Amino acid sequence: MKPKVLLVEDSTSLAILYKQYVKNEPFKLFHVETGKEAIDFIERNLPQLIILDLRLPDMSGEDILDWISENQVPTSVVIATAHGSINTAVSLMQKGAKDFLEKPIKADRLKTSIALHLRQVKFEHLVKDIENKFDRIRFHGFLGSCLPMQTVYKIIDSVAPTNASVFINGESGTGKEVCAEAIHSESKRKKKPFITINCGAIPKDLMESEVFGHVKGAFTGATADRKGAASLADKGTLFLDELCEMDFEMQKKLLRFLQTGTFTPLGATKEIKVDIRIICATNRDPLIEVERGRFREDLYYRVHVVPIEMPPLRERGNDIAILANHFLKKYAKEDGKKFSGINQDAELLLQNYAWPGNIRQLQNIIRNIVVLNNETRLSLNHLPEQILHQGSVVNKSKMISKPIEISGTIPINPATNQFSKSSLSLGKPIAIRPMWQIERENIQNAINYCDGNVLNAAILLELSPSTIYRKKQAWESEDEHERT
Incomplete structure (x- = not known):
């Protein structure tokens, strides 16, 4: 089936001309004259590409572009207008337009633009199909499809069905608890409790009671028996967040519990045996904590069975x-x-x-x-x-607008026989130009080579047209500022 291209143009004569331009091209060109007709067509027959005039009898093309964006219509839009400018192009591309054509549109420019964007649409659909087969954008409480997150998802898939201890490491705010919950939800224990203890938020004097519970009279204020997290998590998962914050003495008791599966509530004499899975997390480097004597090495090796590294945003x-x-x-x-x-x-x-x-x-x-x-x-x-x-x-x-000349000799530090960090020798003076100047010159050369065709220049430079429009706008603003 041929791709559909919708031309929204209120001038019948221009529409006939454009249709003549593309009569032998491998797509179907449909024509409507008003914004209402365009929206009706899009709702009934979703086109792969829309060529949108900005000035229509009943509404502006910008209104239609807003409607497409608000309704998340999966199509590409190319703006066509005789009243265009760089500022207009940048503004509309910020709203989702893919390209900008100035009227009257030449035949080669129209055919090239349509062909390019139809290929891009086809490629995007292909990428989405591949992503749907192999990658996920949503996974339990996670949202994201980048490679580091795909790695996290795959580790969770592998480790969740087992009883292995998991150690999640990552900066604060990266989703360590979401990761722990995902492991529990994918495991055989998903219908059992998921209990969380934040080791950094509980005073060390209360930590043992929070984890193992206590009996009535175990300490002042213990007016009744109380179950700890270890009892509450029986048959389920115990998540120990910020484990490296745990008091060193409490780490010893936790290690024994993990080795034996038994514990004694504070003030009690009888041991209790439970079946729980341990997941730990920290925003510190656990090996550095071990080296500095703040985290027990034997506990580290006990809990650090399957590591998961949460990537920073x-x-x-x-x-x-x-x-x-x-x-x-x-x-x-x-x-x-x-x-x-x-x-x-x-x-x-x-x-x-x-x-x-x-x-x-x-x-x-x-x-x-x-x-x-x-x-x-x-x-x-x-x-x-x-x-x-x-x-x-x-x-x-960009404050450096002139070439910098650097020359001189290299002082050598006799104590280290190394070059001084404060000096640079290049043997003879050379001119160093700021990178932004080189970039601007290269982009302008490409546009000149393409006879002012930004789209073709973008293809040569392997950049998106919107990037070139945005840079041109910034340069023109700076030039205008310098003239005033």
Whole structure:
């Protein structure tokens, strides 16, 4: 079946001309003249590609683009307008458009653009089919499809059916407890209790009672028998979070419990035997804790049977955007707000941020934005200063606008026979140009070579057209600022 391409164009004469251009191409071109007709067509016959005029009799093309985005219609959109500019192109690409055509559109430009985007759509569908077969974007409480998370999912699949102890390591906020819950949910113990003890949140004097329980009169205030986590988790899973925070003496008692499967409640004389699975987690490096004498080596080897390393958010690539959009829509629904998506420039900053607080920090920032605002799209204006600041830091490199000449000799430290770190010798003066200048020149050369065709230049440079439009806009703004 041939791919469907929808042309939304109010000029009948231009529509006839465009149809003539592509009459021998391997796709079907359909034509409508109004925004309402376009939406009706999309709902009935989902096209793979839409060529969208911005000025229509009943609504703007931008309104249709917003409708496509809000309804998550799986199609690509190319904007066609005689009133275009770089600013318009960048704005519409932030809303989801894939390309920008200025009217009147030349035959070769139209055919090249349609062919390119139909190939891209076909490739994206192929990738999604492969991902559906081999990878997962949702797994229990997790959301994300990056390679490090796929590794986590596969380890969980392998270890969950066994009784092996699992040791989860990762920074705070990376989802260690979610990982433990996923292991329990995939295990044979899933219908039994899942009990959590946060070893860093319980005072050391109370830890033994929390884990093993106590009998009435065991200490002042013990007015009744109380079961500990070990008893409550019988036949199920005991998750010991932040294990490296546990007092050294309590580690010894925990080790004995893990070796024998028995314990004695505080103040009791009779041992109790239980059947539990242990999952531990920490945000510290356990081997460093062992070396520094804060964590028992024998306990480490007892619990460190199957390690799982939770990746920090900054290493999860496109998962950042997936998670941000998920939280945005979730909180917007909960709070009755309008947010439905994130602009491309804001999404780019989110993906480039270091996220020291990981997923928990991302959640809090998105929740704050939803609570304090009520637009349809999350934009740069909504982002907090610490995320926006990273962009200004990058731009500081552009302050060097002239080639730097470096020359001189290399002082050698006689004590180490090494080059001094404070000096650099290159034998003779050379000119070093900032990378942004080289990039700008290369992009402009590619555009000139392609006779101003940004799409073809993007293909040569192996960049997306939106990246080139965004960079051109930034350069033009800087040039305008320097002239004023």
